[in-house]
Amino acid sequence: MTSILSTPITNSSTSAATTTATDGSSTSSKDSIAGDFNSFLTLLTTQLKYQDPLSPMDTTQFTQQLAMFANVEQTSNVNTNMKSLISLTKGSQAASAIGYIGKTVQVDNPTAALNAGQAKFTYSLAGTSTATALVVSNALGRPVFATAGETGSGPHNFVWNGTDKDGNALPPGNYTLAVSAVDKNGAQISATVGSLGVVDGVDSASDGTVNVVINGVEVPLSKVVSVQN
Numbered sequence: 001m002t003s004i005l006s007t008p009i010t011n012s013s014t015s016a017a018t019t020t021a022t023d024g025s026s027t028s029s030k031d032s033i034a035g036d037f038n039s040f041l042t043l044l045t046t047q048l049k050y051q052d053p054l055s056p057m058d059t060t061q062f063t064q065q066l067a068m069f070a071n072v073e074q075t076s077n078v079n080t081n082m083k084s085l086i087s088l089t090k091g092s093q094a095a096s097a098i099g100y101i102g103k104t105v106q107v108d109n110p111t112a113a114l115n116a117g118q119a120k121f122t123y124s125l126a127g128t129s130t131a132t133a134l135v136v137s138n139a140l141g142r143p144v145f146a147t148a149g150e151t152g153s154g155p156h157n158f159v160w161n162g163t164d165k166d167g168n169a170l171p172p173g174n175y176t177l178a179v180s181a182v183d184k185n186g187a188q189i190s191a192t193v194g195s196l197g198v199v200d201g202v203d204s205a206s207d208g209t210v211n212v213v214i215n216g217v218e219v220p221l222s223k224v225v226s227v228q229n
Contacts, residue, residue, distance in 0.1 A: 100199040108223040111176045112195035113215035114162045120196035121177040124155040127189045129181035137176050
């Protein structure tokens with residue numbers, strides 16, 4: 001006896017899986033799976049009722065289809081649980097970021113806003129240098145100020161007063177610090193650059209990233225290195 005389960009159920013279950021992958025809607029895919037599974041059971045019971053006792057249905061095919069439905073439904077459940085977990089994590093990150101408002105933080109970001117005539121940066125040298133150069137660039141990437149930096153190994157702070165090499169005050173905006181250092185043999189010394197500022201807001205980006213806002217500069221919460229007060 002030819003099984004009536006093979007073609008309709010296989011296609012519909014594949015459609016349900018495709019729907020999940022295409023539109024990301026776990027609810028609609030689960031509804032589709034539930035409907036297909038009910039149809040499958042209806043067909044199964046009908047076939048069992050009217051099958052020829054001398055030519056029973058193919059149990060191997062039946063088992064394969066049950067396993068297929070179970071796998072697709074399990075995948076849908078995993079997707080739903082993952083979305084819930086991600087949502088909870090983002091909510092926790094946002095709540096944590098709100099606690100930074102009004103506090104001075106150090107962030108792993110070389111860009112700082114020039115605010116009230118100051119832009120505060122940090123940098124750390126991987127070793128002792130014989131010469132360290134600090135270069136501040138504007139939002140267009142053009143150098144506007146340069147000076148010598150500290151030569152000792154480890155972390156250092158640099159507060160720029162917002163003037164160019166001629167002492168002219170520059171307009172408010174975002175400025176970036178670059179650090180270059182060499183040792184006694186002329187070899188480059190690794191330097192990491194960050195910035196300091198007071199958190200005045202929290203924002204959630206379109207991709208779900210939670211950012212702290214420091215004088216208008218948005219920095220991912222994950223880049224906060226320390227809280228100073």
